[in-house]
Amino acid sequence: MKYTPHTPEDVKHILETIGVASVDALFDDLPEAIRNPKIDIPAGLDEHGVLEHMKGLAAKNLSLEAAPSFLGGGMRHHFQPSAVNALTFQSSFVTAYTPYQPEVSQGELQAMFEYQSMIAALTGLDISNSSLYDGATAVAEAALLAMRQTNRSTVLVSRGVHPEYRETLTTFLECVGAKLVNLELEGTITISQAVEPDIAAVIVQNPNFLGSLEDMKVLAARAHEAGALFIAVVDPLSLAVVQAPSEYSADIAVGDGQVVGNAANFGGPAYGFIAVKEALMRQLPGRIVGATKDVDGKRGFVLTLQAREQHIRRAKAKSNICSNHALMALQSAIYLSALGPNGLREVATVSAVMARELESTLNRVGLKTLTTGKYFNEFVVKLPKPAEEIRQALSKKGVHGCVPVPLEYGFGNAGLFAATELTTSSDIAKLEAALKNIL
């Protein structure tokens, strides 16, 4: 394939206009020793050839559409309404850059303003930016924000926070000399304890990685008693039915938006969201859209509060983030609008209902629940063999099984199971039959 339009005559005309003899002559500034290296990649294919090649690769995967999925742990397979993809992947959204020229970017800017409003609605907090990369980096940005705000450099993180988020947090904090301390669990619930006065933030996930709904009110109160900020890592779908971060006075809410409208995409792209109380607004990282008026008094939207950002503040910026995950945030906003509060509540409720059916089935085949207290739609069971083995055996029987629970939790072999509104009783029956063969 090629996407360059010039005819030989065009090239000749252009070269004459520039006043050089050849295209190669335009590269004379390159040191001769390194010019035109041999690059060992296969010759290009025509479009049909490319499609056949890609089809071949796709055929080596077992899609979530092709087998029931009980996978969670930060991403899940939910239903994508047809209108959501049709509207998101309109080429004027897909092929635009960051809205630097607001007069010709009102579609994107207004959509991001609406997205920010929806994140504020879900979390109950005042202010949202227009997206970050993912849930993990959102947690890291939230911790850095809390450190800036409090002038403290130790962060307390519950072991119930997604292990990959904690690993990411470690990476971001270590290099600036900040300290990370774990809040331990009892069963699968975070132990609430007095917080030391040098703590910048306490980070708790609700529901946590092991499924448990945490006592967020008590944990937040402990943090606030010590002058620390309370950061809630939340599943945005759960917020249709589970208490909102504002209801336990969280200062910052973050999370991954995949579960509300993005495909799982083998882990990305989805998007990270961050919402804060108004007092923290000027500490936020990333792009923010605000409403204003044009010279004729018409309502319009612009990128705003840019004095926080790298292109203005350089080394003193709140973050280095430039490109964000706008298209995924847009997809999520369209999804949330398609469902509305009632639809979202139904999705959340059905997910929770099906998770109970799944749990009792798993218990019936002898797998004991390890998750303590109440859970939303994901929970952990004890397994008689390594979770990887069970997952593999299940996949051979056409079921996407469970997420292996890391050994750090001290459960030995254990798997995290999830249900969604797509989980049917017959999916669960298929899982049960497969498990009876495997266990």
Add this chain to the structure above:
Amino acid sequence: MNAVLEKQAINDFPLIFERSKTGRRGVIPPQAAKAKGVNLEDLLGADNLRTSSLPLPEVSELDLVRHYTGLANRQMSVDANFYPLGSCTMKYNPKVNEVAAGWFTSLHPYQDPNTAQGALELLFNLAKDLGQITGMDAVTLQPAAGAHGEFTGILMIRKYFESRGELEQRRVVICPDAAHGTNPATAAMAGFDVVEIPGNERGEVDFAALEAALNPSVAAIMLTNPNTLGIFETRILEISAKAKALGIQLYYDGANTNAIVGRARPGDMGFDVIHLNLHKTFTVPHGGGGPGTGPVGVKAHLEPFLPTPIIARSDNSFKLEFDRPQSIGRVRSFYGNFGNLVRAYTYIRSLGAEGLHDASSMAVLNANYLRVKFQKIGFETAYNRVNMHEFVAVPPKGMKTLDFAKALLDYGIHPMTVYFPLVVSESMMVEPTETESLETMDRFADVMQEILLKAKANPSWLEHAPYNTVVRRLDEVAAAKKPMLTFQKLSRN
């Protein structure tokens, strides 16, 4: 409300929230009937329940479609408009990429790797291809964007010095003053001090100033080549030799790689680390701000520090490898912006080595053509020399770049990048890319000339442009002074 205000409200494109009506339904989710009569208190515990309202919009599916179709029509984009936004490489994003990517969306990061062999094979081969293209020994595909790639790369340099017991001493990262803002911001985020080096009158880094700044406290030099002025750093081999002699790592900001694919490799120039913006050079669409994708390539001495996991091959199967004791750790969840990696992979398969070489050649050809056209119609170019894939121009004295950008909007052309890099006042950075035709570029030059002539005859016309866009110049000062960042706030106002 008085009549004037009412008329204005009608002219405003409604917010989705303003289309909302309590009780109206759009999409009904699967198994919705199962939600009826459920006692959530029993299920989730009374203390865990949400008691506050959930003020999301309530609209019908047609309302939804009208709304987002309407918004889509209030946008410029590459598919609809010439978009010579310098440094952003707004080339055509092939449709075949989108079709192919659609076959890979329904995969879960934690599904059994044996059921994701096609995905892992694709990632393995893409990393190999990018290594070939950049001249690097190993590549991680995880970073979500250019800035995230910078962070990943600089952290690897950090770990490398830590492993050699030199971290205490290596405090400084050097960037040119023309560098993109993410470079100094990244260095600071990774715990380094930033020193900025000026450029010279030829638009290159001031070699003497750079040399003077080099000493054993320097950890890394971050360069873009061609640099942010679109000019190739001709003394790059000398710079890399100097750096090497002092053990300093050379970082390549790959935002401008579209100039050199197949023509030269950063690895051969002596760079130790590179990030690529696949959303620039490798046709991943920009999505109105993202998601991007910023893979990082490194030379062998930095390979042990790659973020986890990496994709490994054993015999004919592919797996994720987590056990990497010297790794910088994780920089994000899961394995990268996979959906975008599929698009970039599709593009590389489509073009092959020869096509990629041709693409960069034509990108540079087009940018030089427009530079000469700009000079002919009365703009100055910042450095009077052959440029690479982009160039910087300035308007005649007394005229403002911003005004030209606004005037272009009425002609259906997206403006070039304005006021970047900061080192040239009134800078207009123009990057046509290789996918634009002679006719498109000629029209652009004609339009620029017309704007110039009209502005000379009537300066006020220029200062008040645009006239025909859905909104006209917006009050950005008011937006920042009294931030209205949500519908909730706006509707209370």
